[in-house]
Amino acid sequence: EAGVTQFPSHSVIEKGQTVTLRCDPISGHDNLYWYRRVMGKEIKFLLHFVKESKQDESGMPNNRFLAERTGGTYSTLKVQPAELEDSGVYFCASRRGQTNTEAFFGQGTRLTVV
């Protein structure tokens, strides 16, 4: 089966611009997660979808970040307007179950805000 796919792999944008990241989970995986790793720091949870519903968005930094998963398939994470501190690697993961099941990760999107 195809793995978790993220697009783009890299993005360089100017401060104040908008960027949209996309994640295509493994087919049939209801649970989709977004994470972010800022340089030198740990992977931080951003939010969790169950199908199209936001189960937990406690990790979203602020209202400049908007995640959607219309139809319960792919998900987008939009940053508007982007700030310098938003730079980092954004990972998406999906898994079939809600706990005690392996989560599959995408390759990540490296976002650089200049």
Place this chain on the structure above:
Amino acid sequence: SQELEQSPQSLIVQEGKNLTINCTSSKTLYGLYWYKQKYGEGLIFLMMLQKGGEEKSHEKITAKLDEKKQQSSLHITASQPSHAGIYLCGADSIQGAQKLVFGQGTRLTINP
């Protein structure tokens, strides 16, 4: 919230040597995962532990979860250059809640 502490944060070992990475939680773990990340790549699943005292092995990597389910260790025997990378432990925050959180990672370097 679930906090996972990994130690050491970085580790440099000579090829062929054994090593251990630890992951400690302040709360009972209900699903402990070990992942590995190589630079520029996503996280690769290694193992999942659920039961107290459980131990799993894959090739030269062994992971254990203690009886109290608050500490896990990852042991690599006869390390090879291919073992280099960042090792992360992750856990489901509490039973019934599906948030999957991670420790800060351990950067492993293998010197030839």
